[in-house]
Amino acid sequence: MKKQDPIGLSPVEIQPLHEIVYERLRHALMSGQLEPGRKLTSRKLAKELGTSDMPVRSALLRLQALHALDQLPNGSMVLPAMTRERFDDLMMTRLICEPAATRRAVAALDRGGLLKLRQVAVALTAAAEDQDIDAYLLHNHDFKFGIYTACGSPSLLFLIETLWLQVGPFLRQFSGQFDNDLRGILELDYHDEIVKRLEDRDGEGAAELLARDIREGHAYLMENARFE
The missing domain is CATH 1.20.120.530 (GntR ligand-binding domain-like)
Incomplete structure (x- = not known):
């Protein structure tokens, strides 16, 4: 059978799950959907997003590095209060x-x-x-x-x-x-x-x-x- 030439379709881009979770949380913060003082735990967020804890923890740590979140002694994150x-x-x-x-x-x-x-x-x-x-x-x-x-x-x-x-x-x-x-x-x-x-x-x-x-x-x- 003669091999057919490609029809010109571009590859499907698959975004990693941790990037999807990060973008969801980032957008929620920037668009004011979460209020200052709100506590966030990877377990509860993972349940809400339908994912495992790992991509959520990764996203929360990235947001902490950008000063969008503070880490509490118990490991959960909180939106910093505004001074x-x-x-x-x-x-x-x-x-x-x-x-x-x-x-x-x-x-x-x-x-x-x-x-x-x-x-x-x-x-x-x-x-x-x-x-x-x-x-x-x-x-x-x-x-x-x-x-x-x-x-x-x-x-x-x-x-x-x-x-x-x-x-x-x-x-x-x-x-x-x-x-x-x-x-x-x-x-x-x-x-x-x-x-x-x-x-x-x-x-x-x-x-x-x-x-x-x-x-x-x-x-x-x-x-x-x-x-x-």
């Missing part, structure tokens, strides 16, 4: 890195990427109006990283991700503010305006609005949030 000084430092560093990534991302964002950002901005507003802090934080993460991942700088993206691993959980503090009406957060929300500047290829304008978004959220939480 005023630590939050201030993290947010000031965000003001350096994230506008820079935004400026660099403008040229790389195509029509599809811009359309997705516009859709996420709409979902952000809807989440605030629905009083859904989980959805709001999730969409906020997706919006910001929809921009940052286009910046073309792996080192800059790594720095931003490391900052978000630490600050993301604390942003849940917004849920108890504005007289328990999450719609108040829309006063600090510049997502629609940021998309418009990106669509106009105005990198400097988009970066300034992004900085204002960070700056005003920073100031509000410094004044109103509960710190350790």
Whole structure:
């Protein structure tokens, strides 16, 4: 029988289980789905994820190395409590890195990427109006990283991700503010305006609005949030 030529299919990429677990936990932290002070054990997480302990322990140790988790004497991990000084430092560093990534991302964002950002901005507003802090934080993460991942700088993206691993959980503090009406957060929300500047290829304008978004959220939480 004559040997048939390949038909041009690319190989199927199989992501190692420990990487999948790490990405799940990393995303949960950055998108604020876990609150500061939350204890994490490899056994319980493994049961929830349907895996063995080994990939979960590996992921938790990686996150500890990035200062996203602290280890307790019994071996379990905990999301560190946020101090005023630590939050201030993290947010000031965000003001350096994230506008820079935004400026660099403008040229790389195509029509599809811009359309997705516009859709996420709409979902952000809807989440605030629905009083859904989980959805709001999730969409906020997706919006910001929809921009940052286009910046073309792996080192800059790594720095931003490391900052978000630490600050993301604390942003849940917004849920108890504005007289328990999450719609108040829309006063600090510049997502629609940021998309418009990106669509106009105005990198400097988009970066300034992004900085204002960070700056005003920073100031509000410094004044109103509960710190350790």
